Structure formats: C-alpha cells, structure tokens
Amino acid sequence: MVTFNLLLNAVVTGILLGGFYAAVTIGITIAFGMLDIVNIAHPVFIVMGSFIAYIVNRTFGVDPILTVVMASPLFFLLGVAIFRFYYAVFESSGKGSLRGLAFFFGILFVIEVTLLLAFGVDYRLVQTSYIGPNVGFEHVDLPLRMVIPFVGSMALVSGLHIFFSHTFVGRAIMAVAQDEFALSLMAVDTVAIKQLAFGIAIATAAIAGGFLIVIQPVDPSLGREYIGRVFAICVLGGMGSVTGTVIAAFLLGVVETITSTLFGPSWAPAVSFAALLLTLAVRPSGIMGR
C-alpha cells in the first residue's frame, strides 16, 4: 500500500533530484536551446567530469565538488576548442545539421569507449563526509548526498540566470539566440559570443558531473541514460529558457520518483521518453516557449 508518507518522501526526493537535473540540463539549454548546436555528447562530458572527480578523490582525497569547480575552466577551454572545430568544419559551410549531429555522436562514442578502456565497466564512487548521513524532518528523510548537489545545482543555475539577464555578455548570448543576424549588424562578433557560450555549456557539464558522482555511482556508459532525460527537460522547458529548464527539471524529477515508488525503479527511464513525446505531440514550444 502506498501511504501518504511514502508519497511525500517521493515528492521531496523528486524535487531534490529535479534540482540536480536542472544542473545537468542547463548545458543543453545553452548549447541546443540558445546556440542551436545539438550536442548529444553533453551527458558524456558530464560522466567525464564525474571520472575526474573520482580520480582526484581517490588519489588526493579532495572533495569531488571542489574538484569539478576547479576543473570547470579546463572544460570551458575544451568547449571552446570543440566549438572552433565544429564551427570551422560544419557551421560556416552551412551544411551543419546532419553532419554536426553525427559528429557529436562520434565524439560521444570516442569518449565513452576511452573511459571504458581506461576504467572498465565497474561502477565508481567517491568518499566524502556528506555521503551517508541524512537530515530528517518530521516525516521526511533527506539524504545529504541529494541535498548538497541540490543546493549546488540551484546556485549554479541561479548564477547563470543572473549572468544571462544582468551582464552585458550574458545578454549578448541571449541576443545571439534570438537573432544572430541582427546582432552581427550591430558590429558584434557573434562567433566569439557563441564560442564563449558553448564553453560555458561544457563547463557546466564538469560541475554537473561532480554532483552526479555524489548522488550515484558512475560507470562509463551512464551518460546514455541521461540523453533522453536532458533533451526531454530542455524541450519541455521551452528550449532556450533557464527558468523553463528549472521548472521542467523539477516536474520530471517528481514524476520520475513517483513512478519508481509506484511501479519500481526500473521503470523510471521510460518517464523521460513519455514526457518528450507528449511535449512534442501536444506543445512543441514547451512550458516557457514563446
């Protein structure tokens, strides 16, 4: 029998999970929603971040989240490099879409197999003080390993939100998303703006990767599970909208945990696909779509 208590716990866990999903998806929201670059390799960059956190934690005992925050500039540079390559080969020639997709699919594959060859198929975890203990309220138990990533994700997403709405560069990125041509008429170097934005997108992947390995053990192919999820959230949220992404992430997190409470955790991956198909069929512009 599903009690009220169980349901309440599911909803609260879902919100925590949803917050983390927002951090996972925000990079896709930037790359796919704003820049129109279908980076299906994004989840694999997240897994890469997790493995960096794992290695550093294992050898030096450094906190995984601290590690990925330190590593994010490197990911930023990686993102810039990938964008330059992508732009030079696909986008500037105007025949981007199909080949760009296949290109990122290839990247996904190469990174995944490299991780597989280096680390094997085992699940890896990290050791920190906040993995294990719970914070309890009256009827709800909150595992700290969910709370910390939730707080971190919210900080990341709100930081980005402020960046996009209040700084010059952030607003330039939003402008590129809206009308690139018009922006180029204002003598703005749109390619440099997009390059910066894509770098930020990949940098968020590193941070999300740190959260991921705190929440659950990670193996090289875990990224695949997240592909459907991140795109479902991004589309549901209305593509380029940060607020929409957060709302959609909470929604999907709650629906997923309720599904796994009612039907068993093995059904959870199906939720995102259902959400994606429903959104595409009913309201392709998403919650916050224009």
Added chain:
Amino acid sequence: MRRIPSWIWPVAVAVFILTLSRLVENEYYMFAGYVVLQYIVLASAWNILGGYAGYVNFGSAAFFAIGAYGTIVLDKLLEPPLMVAILFGGIVASLVGLVTAYLTLRLRGVFFAIATLALAIVLQTLVMNWEFVGGPLGVYTIRPDSIAGFPSYVNYLFVVMLVLALISVLVARAIERSFVGRGLAAIRDNELAAECCGVPTLRLKVFATMLSGGLMGMAGAPFPYYITYLDPNSAFSIAYSINSIAMPLIGGMTYWIGPVIGAVLLAVIQQVATVTISSELNLMIVGVLLISFITLAPNGIVGLFESYRQQRHRCSST
C-alpha cells in the same frame, strides 16, 4: 542491342556469394559473413531515411531489437517458421516507426533524432521489465533442426540474411530512382521549398521511416537463432546504432552503393579486429573513422571516387 538492366549486378553478386557459401566448408565464414550481411541491411535501411531525406535515426538498435524480440515472442507462443518471424518483426518495427515518425517528424529533424535516441532506451527499459521475454537475464532460443536442402542451420541463416540484404539493396535502389527518392532528396536539400512545390513531405518522411524501420526489424528477426541466447544488452547494443550511421556516412549517402561499401568495409574491419584485438577497441575504430570521414570526406568513399573522376575528366578535357 538492349542494355543489360543494372539491377542485375546486385543479383549476380548475391548468386555468386550463394554459390560460394555452398563450397566453403568452414562454418566460421558463415558466422562472420552473416554479420556483414546484417550490416548491409541495417546500413541500407538507415540510408533510406538518413541519406536520402537527411533525417538522422539514432535508434537503429531499437528497431533491430524489436525484430529480435518479436521472434522470441512468436517462438514462445507458436514456433512459426523463420519467414513468418521475419515478416512479423518487419511489420511491428515499421509500426513503431510510423508512430515515432508521425509524432515527431512534423517538427524539426533534430527532434526526430532525439526521439529515436530516447526510443532505444525506453524500449530497453520495457524489455528489461518484461519477464515473458526473459527480462534482464535474457532468454535462450533453441535452433530448429537443420532445414532440408541446407548443409547446416547456420548456412540457412546465412542464405536468409543474403536474401534480406539483396532485398534491402534493391529496395534502396528502387527508392532512389523513383519519385519517392526524388521527393526525399528535395526534402533533404530544402524542405520548405519542397513543400511549396507540392511534394507531400510528411507522407514521404513517414513512409521512409516505416520502410527503413521495417527493414531493420527484419534484419533483427533471425538474430535470436543466430546467437541462440538473447539479452537486452546484446539486442539493444549501441554498436548497431553507431554502425548503421557510420557505414552510410563512410561509404557515401547519396547512392545505394555507398552503404554497401561502408558496411562491407567496416564490418570486415570489425570482424578482424574482434578476433585479433578487442571488441571495445573496434567500436573505437568506428568512432574515429566516423569523425574523420564527416570532417574530411563528407561525401564518403563514393564522393571521393566521384571527385577523383571529375578531376580526371577536367584534366583530360583541357
């Protein structure tokens, strides 16, 4: 003198391979050849939608697995002949293609690509939770006794796959030269313009998805008998998805021969690499080849060959 119809060449090659299969004693060649032929089907099928119309399907593994698990279900219920199982797999897979296509193809092509990617994961979840077909543990299939007229059951499977490969190549060829192929090419080049010129774009795309998915399902149907033990990880292996994209891209996507060249080349490399190196590394080879071809030779081997021929033509004419 009348021209020899050009469909004769694929048929002749198939007949030649058939004769060869009767002469070769070593069963390993049948096993390896089966995989190569299977990839010819998958690559040609993918190319009908991906190459001609420019819509990327990331879920070839899903359609393949539908065929494979279709056979398992039928086998448990009625033990029908293989032909029935192949037809069943093809029909179910094309129906799944119909639904996915209808829901997502009205939008931008990217959404279709993402939906197919997610489709593979969801169907795998479904199979994992379905005890009747073995769930996560997988299921054993018993090969029927060998069929009259064939030296062994593996030889029979090889011939079946040879016929399927021939069918897919002929279908792809027929599509390419019909109004459907021209319509799909128009969609690839400029969908809006095609729509304005009266090309029934949605209907053509849905049709291509059904055909492509159906052929992939048919390729998957004999698979349980081939490996005799089917589990979700092998049926939904991402190797099928990446290979069916990489093979047409490497071979060349505009003509039917491209996927065939790509499939033979990559599948043979992988068969050799699996035996000599390791199976993870051969996926790496595919990934690296895929990236290098889309960046350096976007029109594949056929494209390289064509530009070489054009260059020579230009040199000789001046």
